[in-house]
Amino acid sequence: MRVRIYSDVVCPWCYIGKRRFEAALALPEAPPVSVRWLPFQLDPGAPVPGGSVTEAYAKKFGGEARAAQIIAQVTEAAAAEGLGFRLDRAVRSNTFDAHRLLWWADQEDRAVGGEPADGVLPNGLLDGCQSALKESLLAAYFVEGLDVSDHRVLVARAAAVGLDADEATEVLASGAGVSEVRSEIAGAVSADVTAVPTFVLDGRLAIPGAQDPATIAHHLNRIAAPRDR
Numbered sequence: 001m002r003v004r005i006y007s008d009v010v011c012p013w014c015y016i017g018k019r020r021f022e023a024a025l026a027l028p029e030a031p032p033v034s035v036r037w038l039p040f041q042l043d044p045g046a047p048v049p050g051g052s053v054t055e056a057y058a059k060k061f062g063g064e065a066r067a068a069q070i071i072a073q074v075t076e077a078a079a080a081e082g083l084g085f086r087l088d089r090a091v092r093s094n095t096f097d098a099h100r101l102l103w104w105a106d107q108e109d110r111a112v113g114g115e116p117a118d119g120v121l122p123n124g125l126l127d128g129c130q131s132a133l134k135e136s137l138l139a140a141y142f143v144e145g146l147d148v149s150d151h152r153v154l155v156a157r158a159a160a161v162g163l164d165a166d167e168a169t170e171v172l173a174s175g176a177g178v179s180e181v182r183s184e185i186a187g188a189v190s191a192d193v194t195a196v197p198t199f200v201l202d203g204r205l206a207i208p209g210a211q212d213p214a215t216i217a218h219h220l221n222r223i224a225a226p227r228d229r
Helices: 012-026 053-061 064-080 096-113 129-142 151-160 165-173 178-190 213-224
Strands: 002-007 034-039 198-201 205-208
Touching (some): 012 064, 096 129, 151 165, 198 213
Parallel strands (some): 002 034
Antiparallel strands (some): 198 205
C-alpha cells in the first residue's frame, strides 16, 4: 500500500502523528506499506531568521497565557509518545528549504532503490534517506531547538543520515526542488488538505490528524482489503 504523508517540519502534531503511525505499523495486523513524505507549510511567511516560537504562538493564539497552555498540551501529548519537546527554545523557522532537501532525499532514495511504475519507492517507513532526514529535522526543531531554515543545520542533518554534504549544499544553493516543492504544496491544496499531518492511503482515503495507532491500523487494513468487483 502506498501512503503519502503531508507534513511540516515545524508542526508538533506531525511529529506526534509520525510516532503514532509507526506504532500502528508495528501492530501485527498492519499491512506492509511504502511511504513518501510530501510538503506542507503551516507558516510560509516565517522570516529567515525567525524569532521565538513562544512569542509567535502568543501573537497567533491570543496572548502568552493561551500560548503557554497550547505548548503544555502538545508537550504532554509528545511525552506520551516518548518525545521530549522543548518548545521553550524552539525558533520560528521557514521550512521551504527543508522541504526542498526532503524532496532531494526522496530523489536520492529512488536513484538507489529504483522507481516502480506507480512512482513510489517500495520502502518501509524507516527505510531510506527521506524518512531518516524527516525524523532528524523534526528532532532538530522540537527537541534540540535548532533553526531548520539554517542551511548549515540542514546540511549537517543530511550528512548525518548518509547523504552527501557537498551535494546537499549545492541543492540548497541552487534552485533545485523549488518548482517541485511548490507543485506538491499546490497539489495538497487541490486535494483539500487543510491540516497536517494528513495520511493519504493508496490515493483513496485521507486521514487527517494524529490519530491513535489502532484507528490508523484499522484504516490501513480497510484500504488494503481486496475490493469487491
